[in-house]
Amino acid sequence: MKFSTREDIEAPIEHVFERVSDFASFERRALRHGADIVRLDDGAYQVGSGWDVSFTFRGRERRMHGELTEIDPPNMYQVYTSSDGMNITTEVQLVALSRGRTRVAVSMDLRAKSLTARLLLQSMKLAKTKLTKRFKARVLEFAEDIEDAYRKGS
Template structure:
């Protein structure tokens, strides 16, 4: 099952890419929602091969999660392979320079169930597809708004 959303950000592609790959804010947000997510090997720079482990709540139950940054093309694309419970997922963000000052960020989440429980979760998500897309769009828009504000304040680098 795939979910796709996009957001145009009023900032140059290089700036947007760097801000989107600052995972410290993402990690803080997810911990704020009750998840336990830790970097493996305490890496400081987002590059291919970096990993996270921990647990997240899915349908009221804590489930083990592992994630790995499996592809990075600077200023173009980043892909994260995720395993949570009996489900595999790939989260990919693509960065397209629409102009020197505007970047389109397209996010795609592809979920593949590997167990019966995961299949049931996917079926529930199909019924709530609109809400899932709305959440993804809202998250991407909030990130985009913060990046735009940082760019306008002159935090260019």
């Protein structure tokens, strides 16, 4: 199952890429929401950088492994995430529309590898319209935050 959306941001591509690839801030955000994160490398974020994440969801402890599989600054990056029953490929692509305007395209491709995950995906397909709307709203909110930060000069 695939979710995708795109937004135009009034900021240069370099600034947008810096914000959408700020993995350290994503790690801090997940920690604030109760996740446990173990970074599997100690250097700069590059192909092969990875994370082991555990969190509680619907009363059960869940574990995921994420890995940065492709990065091409300032154009795109891809993260592959796997858990017990599901694989998720997330891709963020940037296109400079002008010197001060950037288009961000975000896509997530979810694939089941167990019966339980297939059942979960099937129920998600029934609610796809609602989930797509929420996905687009989150990306729009993030895009607006990037735009606001650029206007304020941070």
